[in-house]
Amino acid sequence: MAKKPKNAISPTRSENYPEWYQQVVKAADLAETSDVRGCMVIKPWGYAIWENIQRKLDTRFKATGHENAYFPLFIPMSFLEKEAEHVEGFAKECAVVTHHRLEPDPDGGLRPAASAKLEEPLIVRPTSETIIGATFARWLSSYRDLPILINQWANVVRWELRTRMFLRTTEFLWQEGHTVHATEAEAVEETRQMLDIYAEFAEDTMAMPVIKGEKTAGERFPGAVATYSIEAMMQDRKALQAGTSHFLGQNFAKAQEIKFQDQAGQEVFAWTTSWGVSTRLVGGLIMTHSDDDGLVLPPKLAPAQVVILPIYRNDDERTEVLEYCESLKSDLTAERFDDEPVRVRIDDRDLRGGEKKWQWVKRGVPLRLEVGPRDVAAGYVSAARRDVGGKGEPVERNAFVAGVAKLLGECQQALFDRALKAREEVTVSIDSLEEFEKYFTPKDADKPELHGGFAHCHFVEGPEMEAKLKSLKVTARCVPLDGEEEAGTCIFTGQPSTRRGIFAKAY
RNA sequence: CGGGCUGUAGCUCAGCUUGGCUAGAGCGCUGCGUUCGGGACGCAGAGGCCGGAGGUUCAAAUCCUCUCAGCCCGACCA
Numbered sequence: 001m002a003k004k005p006k007n008a009i010s011p012t013r014s015e016n017y018p019e020w021y022q023q024v025v026k027a028a029d030l031a032e033t034s035d036v037r038g039c040m041v042i043k044p045w046g047y048a049i050w051e052n053i054q055r056k057l058d059t060r061f062k063a064t065g066h067e068n069a070y071f072p073l074f075i076p077m078s079f080l081e082k083e084a085e086h087v088e089g090f091a092k093e094c095a096v097v098t099h100h101r102l103e104p105d106p107d108g109g110l111r112p113a114a115s116a117k118l119e120e121p122l123i124v125r126p127t128s129e130t131i132i133g134a135t136f137a138r139w140l141s142s143y144r145d146l147p148i149l150i151n152q153w154a155n156v157v158r159w160e161l162r163t164r165m166f167l168r169t170t171e172f173l174w175q176e177g178h179t180v181h182a183t184e185a186e187a188v189e190e191t192r193q194m195l196d197i198y199a200e201f202a203e204d205t206m207a208m209p210v211i212k213g214e215k216t217a218g219e220r221f222p223g224a225v226a227t228y229s230i231e232a233m234m235q236d237r238k239a240l241q242a243g244t245s246h247f248l249g250q251n252f253a254k255a256q257e258i259k260f261q262d263q264a265g266q267e268v269f270a271w272t273t274s275w276g277v278s279t280r281l282v283g284g285l286i287m288t289h290s291d292d293d294g295l296v297l298p299p300k301l302a303p304a305q306v307v308i309l310p311i312y313r314n315d316d317e318r319t320e321v322l323e324y325c326e327s328l329k330s331d332l333t334a335e336r337f338d339d340e341p342v343r344v345r346i347d348d349r350d351l352r353g354g355e356k357k358w359q360w361v362k363r364g365v366p367l368r369l370e371v372g373p374r375d376v377a378a379g380y381v382s383a384a385r386r387d388v389g390g391k392g393e394p395v396e397r398n399a400f401v402a403g404v405a406k407l408l409g410e411c412q413q414a415l416f417d418r419a420l421k422a423r424e425e426v427t428v429s430i431d432s433l434e435e436f437e438k439y440f441t442p443k444d445a446d447k448p449e450l451h452g453g454f455a456h457c458h459f460v461e462g463p464e465m466e467a468k469l470k471s472l473k474v475t476a477r478c479v480p481l482d483g484e485e486e487a488g489t490c491i492f493t494g495q496p497s498t499r500r501g502i503f504a505k506a507y
Numbered sequence: 508c509g510g511g512c513u514g515u516a517g518c519u520c521a522g523c524u525u526g527g528c529u530a531g532a533g534c535g536c537u538g539c540g541u542u543c544g545g546g547a548c549g550c551a552g553a554g555g556c557c558g559g560a561g562g563u564u565c566a567a568a569u570c571c572u573c574u575c576a577g578c579c580c581g582a583c584c585a
Contacts, residue, residue, distance in 0.1 A: 008546085037577080092583065127585090160584055161508095168584070229585095241585065278585055311544055354545030361546095372544055382544075392544090507585090 007292035008362050017236040017450065018164075024286055025165045027362040028295035038163040038170030042279070045363055046166075048303035049282055050173065054153065056205050056300070057175065057277070060197050066149040066177060071132050073155075074122035079130040082255040086129065089222025093159040095124040124157040129223065129248070129274055132178045133256040140180060140260050140270060147190070148180040166283035167240075167507050174278035180258060180270045184249070187271035188226075191247040194275040195228045198243035205338075206281065207298040207416040208232050208288045209423055210242055211454075211502060213478025216461050221274075225249035231477045231502065233423040234287040237452045239477050239504035242284050245275035283507075288419050289387075295364030296386055298415050299408040300338045304345040306404065307365045311353055311372035322348065324376045328369070328397065337405040361386065366411045367404070368392065387411050387418075426453025429500070433468070433491045440472045440505065452505045458488035458497035465492040469503070477502040 009027055013020045025031055030046030042050065058068070074097060080087055101116035125131065136148055157171050177194060181187040195212055202210045210230035220227045224246040232242045253259065253269040262268050289296040299305050308325050312318040329344045336342065345365075347356055353370075360368055370382040370392050381400050382392035385407075400407075430436050439455055442448035452474075459465055459476070469475060479501045490497045 089584095156585090158584070161582085162584080172585075174585075244585070276585075280585055309545095313543075352545065352547080353543070354547080356545085358546045370544065374544080 008294050008358055009292050012292040013235060014450065020292070021283075021287065022165065024290050024294055024362075028286075028364060029362075030282070030286075030295070031165055033165075036170075038160065040165055040169050042173075045303060046282060049285070049297070049301055050279055052301045052303065053205075053277075053281055054175070057197075057201055058151075058153075060201060061151050061175075061177065064149075064193065064197065066151045066179075068153065069150050070152055070154070071128055071135065073125060075125050075128070075131045077121045077123055079134060080123055082130060083223045083252055085251075086223035086255075090126045090158070094126055095157045095159055097122040097124065125154070126156055126158045127274075127276075128152065128154070128156075128176055129178065129252055130256070133252050133258055133272070136178070136180050136270075136272075137256050137258045140258060143182050143260055143262050145260065146180060146182045146270065147186065149177075149190075150179065151175055151177040164283075164507075166279055166286070168280070172279050174276050176274060176276040179273045180253075181272070182260070182262065182270065184271050187249075187273050188247055191226070191228060191245045191273045191275070194273070195230065195243075195245040198245065198275070198277060199230050202230055202232065202242055202281075203416065205298070205300045206285055206288070207300075207412055207419060208242070208284060209416065209420045211478065211480050212482070213480040213502065215244075215478055216476045216501065218461065218466065219476060219478075221246045223248060223251050225251065228481075229478055231454075231504075232284050232288060233419075233426060233454060233504075234284070234507070235290075235422065236287070236450050237426050237505070239454065239475075239502075239506040240280070240284045240287070241477070241506065242281060243275070243277040246273060248272040248274060289415050290364065291389075293389070294362030296415065297364035297366060299366045299412045302364065302366050303343065304365050305337065305343045305408055306332055306345070306367045306369060307360045308344065308346045308369045308371060309353065309356055309360070310346065310348055311370060317373050320376055321371055321373060322346075325371050328371070328381065328401070331398075331401045332404055335401060335404050337408045342404055342408070366408060369400075385411060387414050423454070427456070428453060429456045431458070431488070431491065436491055436503075437472065440474050440503075455503045456483075456500040457491050457503055458499075459501050459503075460490040460493055460495045460497055462493060465490075468492055473505055474503050475506045477504050477506065 009020060009023050011019050028045065029043050031040045031042045034041045080090065098118055098121050099112035099116050100118060101113040102110045103113040105111040139145065139148060153175050155171055155173050159170060160168050163169050179190050181190060199210050199212050202208045210232045212230055213228065215227040215229055221244065226247040228245045229241050230243045232240045234240055250269045250271060252272050258270045258272065259267055260270060285301065286295060289298065308329060310321045310325050312321045325346050329346055332342050332344045347360070349356065357368065364386060366386050368384045375381055379397050380394045381397050383395045383400055384390065384392035428439065430439060436455060436457060440452050442451045479499055483499055485498050486500065488497050488500065
C-alpha cells in the first residue's frame with residue numbers, strides 16, 4: 001500500500017510557498033526548465049493558457065482600434081543610446097549579438113569568426129520603444145496620420161540574474177502596444193484606457209482582483225513621464241505587478257524625431273505611449289487561485305473547461321460508454337460560455353482511472369465528469385467542481401448540459417470572490433513607521449512565515465523612504481487611482497501628505 | 508561580481524570520510540498477471556564511459572589538480 005498524501009502537491013503552500021509554486025508548475029504540466037539557463041519550455045497545457053490570454057486580450061485591443069504588426073527582434077545598439085534614462089534602465093540586462101558567423105576552433109568546437117564581427121552590435125530587444133519609435137518617425141508626417149495605434153505580440157530578452165518560471169525568465173512572451181498621438185490629453189487618455197482594459201481583463205477573465213494605480217517616480221519605466229500598473233495580491237501576501245501602461249510624454253518623440261505638421265502647419269513633436277503584459281500573467285494566475293492539489297483555472301482561460309473521464313472494464317462497456325461520452329461532448333460543445341463554445345475534452349487514454357482523475361485535478365480543469373456504465377444506464381453523469389474540491393455528485397445528463405454555462409460562470413465568480421476576500425484580509429491601513437516595520441517583519445527570521453500584504457500609507461518619496469523600504473525588502477507598489485484625497489503625515493519623514501500609496505513585498 | 512553548495516539511471520538521490528566484490532534504491536518506463544467508479548499490487552525486464560580533462564596508485568564514483576555546468580543567499584529586475 002503506497003502512502004496516500006492528503007494533497008496532490010507537496011509541500012503545501014503553508015509549508016514552503018516557493019517550492020509549492022514550482023511543484024504546481026510541474027504537476028500541472030505547464031512548463032519545465034530548458035537546456036538554456038533562465039529560459040523555460042512552455043508545454044502544451046501552459047501554452048494553451050497563454051493562447052487564451054492572447055486571444056481574449058487581442059479582441060479587446062482590436063475593439064479599441066489597435067492593429068497588430070511585427071518589428072525586428074534585433075535593435076541596433078545606437079538606438080538604445082538615444083533616450084538616456086532608457087539606456088540606464090536596460091543596459092545591464094541586454095543580450096548582445098556581435099558576430100554573424102561561426103567557424104571551427106582548434107579544439108574541434110566552434111567559435112564566432114573574427115572576420116564576421118558586426119560593425120555595430122545588435123541588441124536582442126528587451127522592449128521595443130526605440131526600434132518602433134524609429135519606424136513611427138518614418139510613418140508620421142502629418143496630423144492626418146495620427147493616431148498610430150499598434151500592438152505587437154513578441155518575445156523579449158532581459159538578462160535577469162535570478163529567474164523563476166513564468167514570473168521572471170530570461171526570455172519571455174508578451175505583447176507591447178505602442179501608440180502616437182497629436183496631443184498630450186489624447187496620449188494620457190490612451191494610457192489610462194489600456195490600463196482599464198488590463199484591469200477589466202484581469203478581473204473578468206483571470207478572476208484576479210487588481211488595484212489600478214500610478215507608480216512612484218522610483219518605480220517608473222525608464223524614460224516614461226508616468227507609469228501606471230495593475231497590482232495583484234498573491235496567496236503568499238506578496239504583490240505582483242500584472243500589467244503596465246506608460247505615458248511617455250514627448251521623451252521618446254524628441255529622442256527619435258517622431259514629429260508631424262499640425263493643422264497650423266507647425267512642425268511639432270508627437271506624444272507616445274506604450275503598454276504591455278507578459279507570460280508573467282500565467283504566474284499570477286497560478287498564485288492567485290491554485291491550492292494544495294495543484295492548479296485551479298478560471299473557466300474563461302481553461303484550455304479545457306470540462307473533461308470527461310470514461311470508466312469501463314471491457315470492450316463492450318467501452319463502446320457503450322464512449323458513445324455516450326461523445327454524444328455528451330457534442331451536446332456540451334453546442335453550449336456557449338463567455339461568447340465561445342464550451343471547451344470539452346474526453347480523456348480515453350489507457351491509464352488507471354484514479355491516476356487520470358488526479359492528473360486533471362492537478363491541471364486545474366474546472367469541471368470533471370466521470371461516466372461509467374451505471375451513468376449510461378441511468379442517463380446521468382458524475383460531476384465534480386475543481387474550485388470547491390470534493391467528490392463528484394450524480395447529475396441528470398441533460399440537466400447538466402443545460403446548466404453547464406451557468407455552472408462555469410459560478411466557478412469563475414467564486415474564484416474572483418475568494419481571491420478578493422483573500423486580498424482584503426491582508427490589506428491594512430498603517431499610520432506609523434513602527435507599525436509598518438512590524439507588519440513587514442516576520443516573527444521568525446530564520447524560517448519566515450507568510451506575512452505582510454498591502455499596506456496603505458501616507459508617504460513622501462525621498463531617501464528616507466528608499467532606505468527604509470530597502471532594509472525591509474518592501475516596495476512602493478502604486479498610488480491607487482481610486483484613492484481619496486486625505487490629509488495625512490508621511491510615515492517615513494513626518495512631512496504632510498495628501499494621498500496614500502500602497503506598499504508590499506513583491507515579486 | 509562576492510559568500511555557501513551540488514554534479515552518479517528519464518527524475519529524486521544513496522555510496523566518497525577510511526580507494527578494492529558484478530555501482531545501488533525509490534519513482535518513472537516496458538511486458539505479463541491480479542485488481543479497478545479509481546492516484547492499487549505482484550512478478551519479470553530495459554536503462555549508467557559516476558559532469559569533463561589530467562594526475563597519484565597494482566587498483567579511482569571514492570584521493571589530488573585544473574576545468575565546465577547548475578542550485579541557493581546577496582546586489583539588479585515585467
